[in-house]
Amino acid sequence: MPDLIAASGLVKIYKSRKSEVRALDGVDLNVPEGTVLGLLGPNGAGKTTTVRILATLLKPDAGHATIAGHDVVREPDAVRSLIGLSGQYAAVDENLTGSENLWLFGRLYRLRSAEAHARADELLEQFDLVDARDRVVKTYSGGMRRRLDLASALIGRPRLLILDEPTTGLDPRSRLGMWDVIRGLVRDGVTLLLTTQYLEEADELADMIAVVDHGKIIARGTADDLKSQVGGERIEVVVRDRASVEAARELLARDAGGDTTFDEHTRKLTVPAHGGAQTLVQVVRDFDDAGIHIDDIALRRPTLDDVFLALTGHATVADDLTADGRPSDGRAA
């Protein structure tokens, strides 16, 4: 199946008086129709810039991209009729009601008035906004706004849905609700490009993940592929007495057979455990026999946080501002 998104060598440079920020530094992307790509990275990594280029809102300085074969720079109108975009900041009109917003965007998407009304009703139903349909959006909660924003992106039944940090700023319950909604859309066969700074979110929703950092894609694969890059499961032990750290370390080395790391601050020892749960049982027995008191012990799978740390050498939370003091990944245009 041909790729719905095909982008290669995308470069975007933001110039200011003093400095030059390479927001994108050669990004290649291919997303087959019917799949979900998660673009994962910290603030300022270049996720939003990538999305804005693919959504025809921004022109790349180099490279090119096509959506279903239509060039985003040369054929923006064709691209726009294929995509639905839901951004980081809920871009719906605060002073219109939910149903007025959807009708307006439907009409601008070239639906006839009756069609736009019907489609709006359908989406209000689907996104649990029926009760709020005639209220102005100003009175909506954050989660409701996001759902309306997503509904707006879907009004024209796009072949490609682009969601830029769909759950940033939502409370945990709204986030789970949003995930359900997105999973539902994916089940219905929409192709999805999703950006997120939450590793868990990419893990939950995406078929393939591309990790972005400093304008480059530094790794790609399934969540499992990425996790296996940092090794398998690991055992974490928190010892009660600092004095028993050395004994504990020796024990772990013998049972698990790998390099142990020790975090002074949390008194936590970490060791790769290739034997999984069996190793854990052995470790618990040996600690007990040796009389080493422990506060906590766990077998943990690597998270994408570990992946990120391993790949970039820094954690996922990065500086919010670029060199020129502008919100980095944001709406610089």
Next chain:
Amino acid sequence: MTANRTSAAGANRSRAGSAVTDGLLVGWRNLKRIPRIPELAIFAILQSIMFVLLFVFVFGGAIPIPGGGDYKQYLMPGIFAQTIVFAAATTAIGMTDDINKGIIDRFRSLPMSRTAVLTGRTFSDVIYNAGILVVLILTGFILGWRVESLPALIAGFALLLFFAYRMAWLGVWLGLNVPTVEVGQQVIFIVLFPITFISNVFVPLQGLPTWLQPFAEWNPTSTLTASLRQLWGNPSPVISDSLAATQPILVTIGWVVLIIAIFGPLGVRRYRSMSR
């Protein structure tokens, strides 16, 4: 707002047709907001009424009209003109606000006409200003201001709206060029204050220094005000026999056409270059 019966994407709809439809849709959206933020219109009207009261009762007594005449009759056309000039601020701030709230990004990601956001904005702001003018004209009548005839009133009203359209395009361009609403407010008033006050709106030009008189006389705000005074039979003292003084209506129409011819394309170009 008719759409041909075509495919779902309405591909056969002509470009011009969809530009008009989309412009009307954006205009509809802007107008829908007005009753939902009534403060905007209320304060615009109150501000103008405040100027009327201030000048009629406080400053007016100190401003003699060359050739005689009642200051109130002199002032009202100027107040209408001033209101329309200030309206550019509302347009600009509305535009900047839409950009900052991401609505413009939404519009730009839709397969809609690319000028519709601007034509819709200018169209709806003219309608909005028409509403404000009606309230002010009624207020003027209550205060004792009079015009010569109804046709003259209608002609003057039409000229005001034509001028409002020009101010809207200026406002759109300003709004597209400022980064935030706050900066917008500052910049706009720096632009609008000289246009408004170095004019014949509040004071006859005779009192201005000679070097400033030509600017004030040819200032579009002055020519508009002079046009209204002439049309309505309100006192309209002139300082020279220049075209601006003798044919203010013609000059005003010329100004409107010129400014739209400049700022219309500039605004559209700026809007399109947002993707850079």
